[in-house]
Amino acid sequence: MKTAFGLIFLACLLSSATLFSQSTNSPYSILGIGDIETDFYNRTGGMANSGQAYRSDRFLINNNPASYTALQKQFFSFELAARGQFINYSGTPLTGTSASGKDFAIKRLSLGTKITNWWGSSAGLMPYSTSNYLFSSVKNIQGTNSSVPVTYDGSGGVNQVYWSNAFQPFKHFSVGVKAAYLFGSLTQTENLTTEGLSTTLTTTRQIFYKNFNFLFGGQFYTALNKKWDFSLGGTYNPTQKLKTDGSVTVTDNSSQISNTASLANNSDFKLPNASGFGFSLTKNKKYTLNADYKYAGWTATNYFGGNYALRNSNRVSVGFEASNKVNYFNTLYEKSYLQAGVYYGNSYLQVNGQQLKQVGLTLGYGVNSKRNPKLGVSLGIDIGQRGTTQSNLIKENYVNFILTVSYRDLWNTTGPRYF
């Protein structure tokens, strides 16, 4: 029972953190449903999130739902990941100056276990997209030549709660499906203050999104020989519409003066067909090379605005990992690991005729506690940039620190404990 209470408490903390901890301005998140997460905030973080074919007996690899059959039986795992971000913006819209911001957000909470020899399962909660922006402007008083200052503050995002199941129908092959329920809202707040008219108008427009989303995956894995292991993996995410609803609340000097509970003219947001595949090559169970390619058909969603449109995105990444393992009672026990990776891709946003590119380098280090073998901690660093300063756009240079804490214990068993 203590475990259950503990998990509920942590889940509550996580949901609060997800809601309240985002403070970095991400100017492009004003478009669409915000910045759609491309990271998995798991062990593959140090390898540029290359993990379509990656399998782990201890860590929850949510890149591909087919991976959970690799989990060690009789154990359950709990993982919590958080990201700290330092970001610098540059570009013409900033009138020649640069700006910076910092942010912290809990990004993933997940549990996983292997239920039978052929069935692994994991459930979790993590953001699907986040929206965060703030800028000031002026608004004309209609009927006059006067304007009043106004600020626009965007926040919120779409979260996903998911349950993934992986099955191993026969040796060397697993399939999996992640059933996710996407839910959340994007909030845009317009604050208009004018002392001359003694009013502070706040218009809060909230768009709610919800629907199920499924990700299918498969992995093929085999030992090539005594030294080499090899696996292939792929995922497919069919197109899906996010059902939307909206509300607008207007307050004047903190008194609500208008509330439209349901907006009729919201069109559903369409998620595209997306797929990815990759391979993983491991030598001596210690050195692993991962490579992924991912693609999403955003162009077919036909989503566009004044001078922007969503375009097919792609991303290629390569990661390498060196694991420090020792043989402990005829079982390999991992003490620590080092990772490195690079990624490059075209994001789904095309603004002012430029499809935003994203490129970066990742490093990772993880350690499994000697004093408490149930506990593992990893720290990943992601140094990258998105966008460009051309075409009146903004370039983001960022450094992300990803902290992942994993805990595992025996799952409801009376058998002997080795760790």
Place this chain on the structure above:
Amino acid sequence: MRTFPGTFSFLSALIFSLFIFCTGCQKTAIQYGQQYIDNGITNIILVDSIAPVVSTIYKDSVPTSQSGTILAGSYSDPYFGKTTTTSYLQLGPPTLTDLLNNAQYDSLVLLMKCNGTFYGDTTLPITLTARQLQSEIKFAENQVAFYNIDSWPVSSSSLGTKSFILRPLTGDSANIRLSDTKGMELYNLIKTKSTLLTDKNLFTDYFKGLNISSTTGNNIFGFKDSAVIRLYYHQTDVGPQNKYFDFTLYNKPLQFNQVNTDRSGTPLTALNSVNNELLSTAAGNRGYLQTLSGLYLKISFPSIRKLLERSDFIKIIRADLVVKPIANSYSGTYPLPSILYAAQTDGSNEPGPSLSSATAGNSFAETGNLSIDYIYGINTTYSYDVTGYLSQEITNSAINKDGLLLFPPADSRFSKPNRLVIGDAYNAKNKLQLNVYYISVNK
């Protein structure tokens, strides 16, 4: 079942510390994305097409007694016609002292000091005439005031008359030499210490009062009600002595000013006690105010509820009423009322609660904030914040005759002849403006 040992505490502490870290994070403002904002939901919209209705309200009598001002004179102007003021007052007997046997009467003079009130061309002379009243000024039973239309029988012969050029703003005085016959009569009463002088009631029955009027038509002057009739005499004691006795104003509530008007040739002739409201549209798109002669301005807003027909209308956040006097209708010779209150009224056209605004938590009556355009004259304005009033009126669905009544403050309302002519919403040059700012929400 296995439990979380110290790890849970570790994780909790970690998350808590990260929360603390988060509270220090501030979102950076990035000037990007304005073009993607749907900023059309909420707006502030100015509407200046709501036409207030202007009318001139005629009150057939206004109280002019105990105003503290003696008004005398007359003037003519193209907007109001001719306005004539005459004052009535009652004097009391002097404090008696013994006269020496060698005392001799010198003169009898009416002394009046200007109080700064004037209207008309003060560079031209005014001829003032003092006459004795034929009967004692008295209130009728239950009467508490005299009105601008009241008068009192006046002797046909004058006690004295004189022409002056007065400088009202420098405290000039009007001194009128009165009849020596009357002077000797009073002197003898003093010398004999007549009971007519020792009993005030007997004196007011004897000297029933004074009327001060003017026969010239150039201007009107206001005098302090400390006017006296001074009887000068001289006598020789150790040396020669020049002395006097003062007959001072007595019974101030009985002092009043009669105001006669001749509106011939103006639209105001249409006004009388039956037809007591003149719409500006029937008066050359003008409204008139001269409270001393019973003319008030009324501005009403019967079409304000049309705002409710706008689907986006939420509430009025500001409403300014800008009243513009007709250019060239005022000058240094014919000054505007410096303060013009606005009071709520209804079909009775009686003033109700004053329009007030709050500044720094204090409520004060709106005074019109007169701003004079000395150069072109077209931007002279009285302005009022009518936000609260219109926010209240827009909720009134009943057919009504509500409006705002404009008038000067009490200390000058019935003691100064200042007048005002304004344009209505259709006046070409001096247009009455109502600027209503409202919150618009497009749903």
